[in-house]
Amino acid sequence: MELVYLSRADVEGLGMSMSEVLGALDRGFAAKGRGHTEMPPKPGIHTRPDCFIHAMPAYVQELEVAGLKWVSGYPPNTAKGLPYITGLLVLNDCETGVPLAVMDCAWVTAMRTGASAGISARYLARAGSSAAAIVGCGVQARTSLMALVEELPDLSEVRCYDLFPEATQRFVADMAALFPALRFVTCASAPDAVRPADVVVTAIPIVVDPEPDIDAGMLKEGGLAVALDYDSAWTSAALRECDKFCSDDVGQLLATKAHGVYFGGIPAAISADLGELAAGLKPGRERESERIFSMNMGIAVDDMVTAKVLYERALERGAGVRLPL
Numbered sequence: 109m110e111l112v113y114l115s116r117a118d119v120e121g122l123g124m125s126m127s128e129v130l131g132a133l134d135r136g137f138a139a140k141g142r143g144h145t146e147m148p149p150k151p152g153i154h155t156r157p158d159c160f161i162h163a164m165p166a167y168v169q170e171l172e173v174a175g176l177k178w179v180s181g182y183p184p185n186t187a188k189g190l191p192y193i194t195g196l197l198v199l200n201d202c203e204t205g206v207p208l209a210v211m212d213c214a215w216v217t218a219m220r221t222g223a224s225a226g227i228s229a230r231y232l233a234r235a236g237s238s239a240a241a242i243v244g245c246g247v248q249a250r251t252s253l254m255a256l257v258e259e260l261p262d263l264s265e266v267r268c269y270d271l272f273p274e275a276t277q278r279f280v281a282d283m284a285a286l287f288p289a290l291r292f293v294t295c296a297s298a299p300d301a302v303r304p305a306d307v308v309v310t311a312i313p314i315v316v317d318p319e320p321d322i323d324a325g326m327l328k329e330g331g332l333a334v335a336l337d338y339d340s341a342w343t344s345a346a347l348r349e350c351d352k353f354c355s356d357d358v359g360q361l362l363a364t365k366a367h368g369v370y371f372g373g374i375p376a377a378i379s380a381d382l383g384e385l386a387a388g389l390k391p392g393r394e395r396e397s398e399r400i401f402s403m404n405m406g407i408a409v410d411d412m413v414t415a416k417v418l419y420e421r422a423l424e425r426g427a428g429v430r431l432p433l
């Protein structure tokens with residue numbers, strides 16, 4: 109028996125596009141909505157304050173993919189010149205359980221996280237949304253913008269804010285090179301970025317005691333907010349004023365809330381998860397004026413459906429290294 113090992117460079121070299129990742133995620137969410145997935149809540153260990161290593165297993169029956177992501181997030185890494193997110197993903201044969209592949213998971217994590225913001229926009233953004241705001245201009249922000257470009261045909265302006273102006277500048281330079289038709293506006297604060305935007309993505313570090321500065325009344329009527337950073341960027345009042353509160357996984361949201369550290373301020377009623385929206389079981393946006401919030405924590409189903417495409421492409425192309433079990 110042997111498995112395929114794919115380094116970060118191997119994974120990137122397979123050239124999976126954002127549009128392909130969005131397609132894979134939508135199929136995965138729809139399967140989850142129909143109840144054809146198994147995804148237990150993720151356990152984690154915590155070797156340093158505000159740091160985590162999470163185990164994220166999932167089986168997506170409709171797409172015959174099973175595996176586990178073992179991913180760490182270490183905020184102090186940035187100062188050490190290391191990525192915040194690192195880790196590995198293992199795919200198993202659904203019939204035999206035999207490991208098929210081990211791959212770097214940083215690219216998968218970034219692409220599927222951005223794509224989840226795109227899926228939120230697909231079902232929850234107002235038609236004609238033309239201005240996006242990005243708060244926290246790091247790795248997930250970049251892929252989120254890539255996904256918004258795919259999902260929002262009228263997107264023309266991107267309002268950017270990062271605590272560190274040089275991070276905003278790097279983001280604008282990188283993304284303007286990718287999307288020269290977009291107008292990038294550098295903002296002096298998160299509220300400045302958010303107020304005129306139709307779709308807002310926040311991706312700042314998740315911390316235990318956040319001091320959010322996006323408050324009630326700042327997300328405009330008809331706006332969509334997508335938080336990739338738990339409740340770090342938005343006040344409870346801002347979360348509660350939304351007409352619909354959605355998530356990528358209600359079970360995981362409520363299980364995390366039950367631990368008592370995060371999500372204390374979310375509304376009691378959760379309108380839908382992205383699985384129910386993708387499967388057509390619940391309506392997404394129903395009125396132009398609705399304020400909608402999508403709390404996307406990142407789910408293992410997203411990782412597995414993306415990794416399956418990569419694995420099959422690697423087999424076709426003979427990419428990566430074969431290792432004996």
Ligand SMILES: NC(=O)c1ccc[n+]([C@@H]2O[C@H](COP(=O)([O-])OP(=O)(O)OC[C@H]3O[C@@H](n4cnc5c(N)ncnc54)[C@H](O)[C@@H]3O)[C@@H](O)[C@H]2O)c1
Pocket residue numbers: 181186192193217221243244245246247248249269270271272275298311312313314335336337404405406407
């Ligand atoms: N939901 C998901 O699926 C998922 C997946 C991966 C990462 N994340 C989360 O997304 C967030 C961003 O991750 P990343 O990999 O892009 O990290 P990153 O370090 O690349 O980017 C974070 C950016 O936020 C900026 N920042 C820090 N504090 C800020 C503040 N108060 N206001 C504005 N900007 C601020 C930093 O300068 C940095 O540029 C983290 O919270 C991470 O845990 C979520």
